[in-house]
Each structure stands twice: as C-alpha cells, then as structure tokens.
Amino acid sequence: MEQFVCNECGKMHEVTATLWKCTCGGVLDIVKETPKVDPASWNQYPNSLWRYVATMPFEQGSDTWKSVTMGEGQSPLILLDAEAPNTYVKVDYMMPTLSFKDRGAAVLMAKAKELGAAKVIADSSGNAGTAIAAYAARCGIPCDIYLSDTTSPKKIAQVEAHGATIKEIHGSREDVAAAAQQAVAAENVFYASHVYNPYFYEGTKTYAYEIYEQLAETPDALIVPVGNGTLLLGAYYGFQELLANRLIERMPKIIAVQAENCAPLATAYRNGQQKAEAVANKGTLAEGIAIAAPARSKQILEAVRGTGGTFIEISEKEILTARQLLADKGFYVEVTSAINYAGYLAYRSAAEEKIVLPLCGAGIKSE
Ligand SMILES: Cc1ncc(COP(=O)(O)O)c(C=O)c1O
Ligand SMILES: [Zn+2]
Numbered sequence: 001m002e003q004f005v006c007n008e009c010g011k012m013h014e015v016t017a018t019l020w021k022c023t024c025g026g027v028l029d030i031v032k033e034t035p036k037v038d039p040a041s042w043n044q045y046p047n048s049l050w051r052y053v054a055t056m057p058f059e060q061g062s063d064t065w066k067s068v069t070m071g072e073g074q075s076p077l078i079l080l081d082a083e084a085p086n087t088y089v090k091v092d093y094m095m096p097t098l099s100f101k102d103r104g105a106a107v108l109m110a111k112a113k114e115l116g117a118a119k120v121i122a123d124s125s126g127n128a129g130t131a132i133a134a135y136a137a138r139c140g141i142p143c144d145i146y147l148s149d150t151t152s153p154k155k156i157a158q159v160e161a162h163g164a165t166i167k168e169i170h171g172s173r174e175d176v177a178a179a180a181q182q183a184v185a186a187e188n189v190f191y192a193s194h195v196y197n198p199y200f201y202e203g204t205k206t207y208a209y210e211i212y213e214q215l216a217e218t219p220d221a222l223i224v225p226v227g228n229g230t231l232l233l234g235a236y237y238g239f240q241e242l243l244a245n246r247l248i249e250r251m252p253k254i255i256a257v258q259a260e261n262c263a264p265l266a267t268a269y270r271n272g273q274q275k276a277e278a279v280a281n282k283g284t285l286a287e288g289i290a291i292a293a294p295a296r297s298k299q300i301l302e303a304v305r306g307t308g309g310t311f312i313e314i315s316e317k318e319i320l321t322a323r324q325l326l327a328d329k330g331f332y333v334e335v336t337s338a339i340n341y342a343g344y345l346a347y348r349s350a351a352e353e354k355i356v357l358p359l360c361g362a363g364i365k366s367e
Pocket of ligand 2: 006007008009010011022023024025026
C-alpha cells in the first residue's frame with residue numbers, strides 16, 4: 001500500500017480512510033514511483049479515463065472502478081474554429097455531471113470505496129460537490145456536501161438529486177471548507193476533498209493522458225483556469241509522467257488564468273513569491289475559481305514556473321464577453337469556464353503554437 005508524504009515537512013504517513021493533512025497542517029501527496037505508462041495496454045479498457053487505471057495507485061488487480069464508472073473521460077478534443085487551426089478545446093463539460101470534476105471524483109470515490117469509507121464529506125463551490133455526490137451515490141456511500149448559501153441553485157439541485165445531505169453555510173468559501181473540516185474531525189470520516197485529497201489528482205491527471213492520445217503530439221501551451229488548482233496540478237502531473245516515460249520530449253507551458261477580483265496565485269507569481277498569501281475576494285462571476293487562499297499554492301506556482309508558463313488575470317467584463325463569443329461558436333459554457341477563453345484571447349502567442357483550453361463546465365449550470 002502506498003503512503004502519504006507531507007509537502008511541507010516531509011513526514012510520512014500511512015494512508016487511512018480518515019487522514020487528509022499532516023500534523024503540521026501541510027498538504028499530503030502520495031508517495032509512489034513514477035508509474036510505468038504502457039499505451040499498448042490501453043485498448044483493453046472501455047473508452048473512458050479508466051484506460052489509464054494501471055498508472056493510478058489502486059491495489060494490484062483491483063477492479064472497484066468497474067462498479068463506479070459512468071463512462072467519464074475521453075472528452076472530445078476539437079478545433080476551436082477553422083480560423084485558428086492550432087487551437088483546440090477539450091470539451092470536459094461532456095461528462096456525467098457536466099464538469100471536469102468527474103475526472104477527480106470518479107477516481108477519489110473508487111479509492112474511498114477501496115479503503116472502506118463508511119461516509120464521505122466534501123465542500124465545494126458547486127461542481128466538485130455535484131461530482132462527489134454523484135459518485136458517492138454510485139458507490140452507495142452516504143455523503144454530506146458543504147456549500148455556500150450563495151451557490152448557484154442549479155448546482156444545489158444537482159447535489160440534492162443524488163441524495164447527498166446539503167449543509168448550507170453562510171460565509172466565505174473558506175468558512176465553508178472550515179465547517180466541512182470540523183465535521184470530518186467530529187465524525188471521523190473520509191474527507192472527499194478535491195483540494196486536500198491527493199487521489200483526486202490521480203483522476204485529473206487523465207486530462208493530460210487524453211490530450212497525449214488525441215493530439216498525438218505535445219501541445220505548446222495549456223490554458224488552465226485556476227482556483228484550487230485541481231485541473232492545473234492534474235495536467236501537470238499527467239504530462240510529467242508521460243515525460244518520465246519518454247513518451248513526450250518536453251512539458252507544455254502552463255498558462256494559468258485567474259479572475260482579477262480574486263487572484264492570489266497571479267499576485268504571488270508577479271511578486272516572485274513561493275506561496276500565495278490570502279487575498280480578499282472582491283467578488284467574481286467566476287464562482288468556481290474564487291479561491292482566496294489556495295492550499296496547494298506552492299505546488300501550483302512551482303508547476304507554472306517549471307514549465308515556463310505564466311499567469312493571466314481577467315476582468316469581469318472580459319469573462320462575460322468571452323462567454324458570448326464561445327456561444328457564438330456553438331459552445332455554451334458556465335460563466336466560470338468562459339474565463340478560459342478570455343485567458344486564451346489575452347495570451348498573445350505565436351500563431352503556430354498548439355494550444356489546448358478546457359471547456360470545464362456546462363452552460364446550464366450557472367443560469
Ligand atoms: C467550471 C470550473 N472551472 C474551473 C474550476 C477550477 O478548478 P480548481 O479550483 O480546481 O482550480 C472549477 C472549480 O470548481 C470549475 O467549477
Ligand atoms: Zn507536515
């Protein structure tokens with residue numbers, strides 16, 4: 001069985017169903033050898049992100065995922081439009097719960113089931129909550145989801161539909177997380193956190209594996225929205241594993257996009273800091289990435305800097321314009337996801353650069 005290591009102090013921990021952070025408060029990573037990546041083995045699996053299960057830290061021969069999967073992953077990678085022949089969108093809103101969070105939630109809940117979790121608790125700005133609630137239902141594991149009372153009603157309805165117990169908190173996103181963490185401690189249950197639980201990133205890393213297969217070459221740049229960094233870090237880890245296996249020769253640059261009104265990571269990047277300091281969230285339409293104090297800021301900044309990438313900050317007006325421009329091309333995304341396209345428009349690159357941007361969440365989620 002693999003172990004956890006603290007990203008802050010280096011302390012090792014046994015993996016249990018209830019451990020989610022170090023005694024020093026640091027975030028945990030999974031200790032594992034770089035997985036052997038064998039593309040020749042992938043076709044024996046159904047067409048989903050489980051093609052890559054052999055690279056994930058499950059017990060040898062474990063097939064828990066077979067009863068958990070809803071066919072998530074293998075989202076289309078298509079040209080944005082004929083006028084931009086090197087720009088691709090990865091349509092991750094075509095997932096069972098209509099956002100990319102299914103990647104992490106499916107893998108995390110399969111792990112929760114393998115570890116024998118009797119109940120899970122999660123907190124979310126909306127999409128991770130809907131994904132965890134859906135896969136918890138799939139696993140038959142009771143689930144409480146902590147949400148702010150300002151969460152989009154569509155997302156609340158989606159969580160409710162899966163039979164999860166909703167805990168509405170009046171307060172900031174950080175207050176919501178604190179309430180969930182208190183409950184996890186009081187009830188001694190599995191914290192299905194997309195932020196803290198490192199198994200979530202074993203799911204989001206499949207974003208990179210899929211691009212590798214679909215594009216058949218390494219993109220020059222990935223435009224990635226970032227709040228807590230679950231897609232950003234997953235994409236980074238996935239491409240790192242492909243690089244370590246010599247399947248690709250270089251890392252794509254990670255171009256991270258934040259809302260101007262809540263941009264702790266972009267600020268830290270600009271100031272040359274190793275970690276982000278908490279900012280005051282001035283309020284942004286990009287509710288999914290309005291994270292004032294991202295717990296994995298050190299890792300996110302390292303990933304962006306390590307790939308020669310950068311941060312881009314986007315105004316509220318640009319978000320709305322971008323949403324309409326995408327709809328004009330036929331793509332209806334939720335407001336948070338429009339920031340990715342605004343980031344792409346703001347990122348001035350050479351025309352021949354191959355760029356991939358994700359369409360993370362479906363438009364009907366934010367009406
Ligand atoms: C639509 C959408 N895009 C992007 C993100 C950003 O993900 P993260 O906070 O993991 O960086 C989220 C997170 O909830 C989201 O819902
Ligand atoms: Zn520690």
